[in-house]
Amino acid sequence: MASASAFIVPDCSSSSTAASRFIPLNKIRIRRVFQINYHPISAVRWGPKSSLLNININNRRLFSSMALTVASNAETIAKVIDGKSVAKHIKEEISTEITRMKEAIGVIPGLAVVLVGDRKDSATYVRNKKKACDDVGIKSYEIHLPEDSTEQEVLKYISEFNDDPSVHGILVQLPLPRHMNEENILSAVSIEKDVDGFHPLNIGRLAMRGREPMFVPCTPKGCIVLLYRYGVTIKGKRAVVIGRSNIVGMPAALLLQREDATVTIVHSRTKNPEEIVRQADIVISAAGQPNMVRGSWIKPGAVIIDVGINPVDDPESPRGYRLVGDVCYEEACQVASAITPVPGGVGPMTIAMLLSNTLSSAKRAHNFE
Amino acid sequence: MASASAFIVPDCSSSSTAASRFIPLNKIRIRRVFQINYHPISAVRWGPKSSLLNININNRRLFSSMALTVASNAETIAKVIDGKSVAKHIKEEISTEITRMKEAIGVIPGLAVVLVGDRKDSATYVRNKKKACDDVGIKSYEIHLPEDSTEQEVLKYISEFNDDPSVHGILVQLPLPRHMNEENILSAVSIEKDVDGFHPLNIGRLAMRGREPMFVPCTPKGCIVLLYRYGVTIKGKRAVVIGRSNIVGMPAALLLQREDATVTIVHSRTKNPEEIVRQADIVISAAGQPNMVRGSWIKPGAVIIDVGINPVDDPESPRGYRLVGDVCYEEACQVASAITPVPGGVGPMTIAMLLSNTLSSAKRAHNFE
Numbered sequence A, B: 001m002a003s004a005s006a007f008i009v010p011d012c013s014s015s016s017t018a019a020s021r022f023i024p025l026n027k028i029r030i031r032r033v034f035q036i037n038y039h040p041i042s043a044v045r046w047g048p049k050s051s052l053l054n055i056n057i058n059n060r061r062l063f064s065s066m067a068l069t070v071a072s073n074a075e076t077i078a079k080v081i082d083g084k085s086v087a088k089h090i091k092e093e094i095s096t097e098i099t100r101m102k103e104a105i106g107v108i109p110g111l112a113v114v115l116v117g118d119r120k121d122s123a124t125y126v127r128n129k130k131k132a133c134d135d136v137g138i139k140s141y142e143i144h145l146p147e148d149s150t151e152q153e154v155l156k157y158i159s160e161f162n163d164d165p166s167v168h169g170i171l172v173q174l175p176l177p178r179h180m181n182e183e184n185i186l187s188a189v190s191i192e193k194d195v196d197g198f199h200p201l202n203i204g205r206l207a208m209r210g211r212e213p214m215f216v217p218c219t220p221k222g223c224i225v226l227l228y229r230y231g232v233t234i235k236g237k238r239a240v241v242i243g244r245s246n247i248v249g250m251p252a253a254l255l256l257q258r259e260d261a262t263v264t265i266v267h268s269r270t271k272n273p274e275e276i277v278r279q280a281d282i283v284i285s286a287a288g289q290p291n292m293v294r295g296s297w298i299k300p301g302a303v304i305i306d307v308g309i310n311p312v313d314d315p316e317s318p319r320g321y322r323l324v325g326d327v328c329y330e331e332a333c334q335v336a337s338a339i340t341p342v343p344g345g346v347g348p349m350t351i352a353m354l355l356s357n358t359l360s361s362a363k364r365a366h367n368f369e
Helices: A051-056 A060-064 A083-105 A120-136 A151-163 A182-188 A200-207 A218-229 A249-258 A273-277 A329-333 A347-365 B051-056 B060-064 B083-105 B120-136 B151-163 B182-188 B200-207 B218-229 B249-258 B273-277 B329-333 B347-365
Strands: A110-116 A139-145 A169-172 A238-242 A262-266 A282-285 A303-306 A310-313 A321-324 B110-116 B139-145 B169-172 B238-242 B262-266 B282-285 B303-306 B310-313 B321-324
Touching: A083 A120, A083 A218, A083 A347, A110 A120, A110 A151, A110 A347, A120 A139, A120 A347, A139 A151, A151 A169, A151 A182, A169 A347, A200 A249, A200 B200, A218 A249, A218 A282, A218 A303, A218 A347, A238 A249, A238 A273, A249 A262, A249 A282, A262 A273, B083 B120, B083 B218, B083 B347, B110 B120, B110 B151, B110 B347, B120 B139, B120 B347, B139 B151, B151 B169, B151 B182, B169 B347, B200 B249, B218 B249, B218 B282, B218 B303, B218 B347, B238 B249, B238 B273, B249 B262, B249 B282, B262 B273
Parallel strands: A110 A139, A110 A169, A238 A262, A238 A282, A282 A303, B110 B139, B110 B169, B238 B262, B238 B282, B282 B303
Antiparallel strands: A262 B262, A310 A321, B310 B321
16 A cells, blocks of 8 residues: 555546645644544444344354454554455354354255346356355355346246245345336345345334334445444444445445434535535445545544445556545545555445345344344 | 514523523624525426425425415514415315315325324324314324223224225324334334325335335425425535434435435434534424524524424413424524424424325325326
8 A cells, every 4th residue: 555645646636626636634633533443342332222233233242253453554544444354254253153053953044146137247246245155154046037037037036035934135136127127126025035125114214213124234234343343433423424325325324323423414416525524523435436535525533434446447457447445545544543445445344244134134034043 | 573682582591502602693694595585386396306295295286376475574584484374275275185086086085093092292183183184174083092902902993994995094193102012003004004104114215215205204294395385495405404203303304315405413412513503504403402402503594494392381371381492483583594483383284294195195095196
């Protein structure tokens, strides 16, 4: 990771705004808002307020046995929130739990994935999910239907998986072909097997006080687990979520709200995003805009969770492109107290949370604790 | 309405904070954020973005035929948002629609109210709802069960109403006796008859982009309709909702979000509510704290929707108390560009929206436009 001593770094300048270009970062006084420490057990609050985690991340044991070695970044100020390492630990914990369940009651969790069409990226995602299932001992079922399938055919398979007791989670890989009604298809997934957490009933329960969703959407859940694992206090903090998608921004905001943050969602119609983001102690960015969030947007000492995975041209890369986040990493490192890298931050957490939701579903179905 | 030339008015001082006491309002420069005009038809945006209103406030005609005479308040700066008058007009429009439907297809909308126990306030609310139904021509059905009824008894009546085609809306008066599970009972109401809009499936759809709830909760819907009726632009504005209850704060925030505002929810764990509220172009307050929001909390020119209806002691009143909002009205009038009074603001809108939802449900059930 290159350090950025100048205030304009080549990485981010293509998306820089006039305002951010002219604020030298060395003029910003760094004040730590958070004390980011990495005591794997004690730093994580497991009190009764953590109902989200108690219920949906399903098992304290899964989250209390890891011993993280946090990468320190001597050249920059911010600590790196190492999602890859956290996800690896969580997968090990899930694997142990699955073995325990199998030995105790003979049940193996099952995840069914429905893929329609020939999008290469979707095929890659499905392959990665299958491999992750194999790694931890979840049995995966895959249905691959041609692009010109009918909605009825997809619904038929979903209905079969709904009725199949060996399937505990059903995932419909998005996007679906344009001739299909996504809402109809996602709503057909049984609420008990909606491991993606996208069913409106799950989202409604997530939004409501005193209600508990069956599942929390994987990427936002991964963001919150990273904050927990790194001992970041959420309660009473100002949080800004950038982006309001159904799969990341909106549920991330609802989760932060449940954890007693004061949350603002910034979106494409927001007139002064820099100003609002600069008030945040915690930023979750899911805008899909490479390097949009500059160092000057960030409150000194804030914690940054960058969900963006954006390809940008890079002639020096063998693939001709590389992946960057929504946040200008080099600049943010000099202002934030902790930040997720891209790749290696939130990305690996998403699949880990899918596995966690599937295990959780199997446990619930068999009343196994 | 008394004008308040001093910056501390007797009405609000009991709840004043140190910060708000010492900012003389005459030092605040008033700048109009909004041009509040009252052209009953043209001022209301009915473009394709108003999906909320197209879908859920069900009929443009209901909202385009009124001719409001807005009370002007010569002694203060803010225009008064006259919810009582708006609600009256809406009820007249609903009544006309009901007559039209009855004549065309012979259907009369029906609303069933389930009341359990002997709370006086609940009995009053139910009586008011029944009277409002009578006024517009909705047939009301009431079940009054004793305090010691079982959950099963309540569920039995709900089930009967679910199956009764002459009932288009079912309302369970809250709070229920403590021995009952509110979630179970509310979830038993058919989603097609959930005119309160409290079903998690409705809330989930409200939260999700590209989804439409069957019904929008009445009080938050009333707030947004007031903004619309008074030509207040929501898109691109900063909005702050104070309070995060399932019945007002949370759905109000979701509605503002759908209308493209940049929304922050302030709640009991928020450390600097004044500072955040002061950034808002639109404030919806549903905190239940008398006179909590002082004039100094308000951005000059902001629009204030005050949902609070709080009794405070008043020896001069024949009842020994009077009702005040969450916002110190006299102070706010000098800073805001428009404000709802308490009583006579949001209150009358809630029942009007319940009637509107019931009519909407009957129209949907009979495919009548």
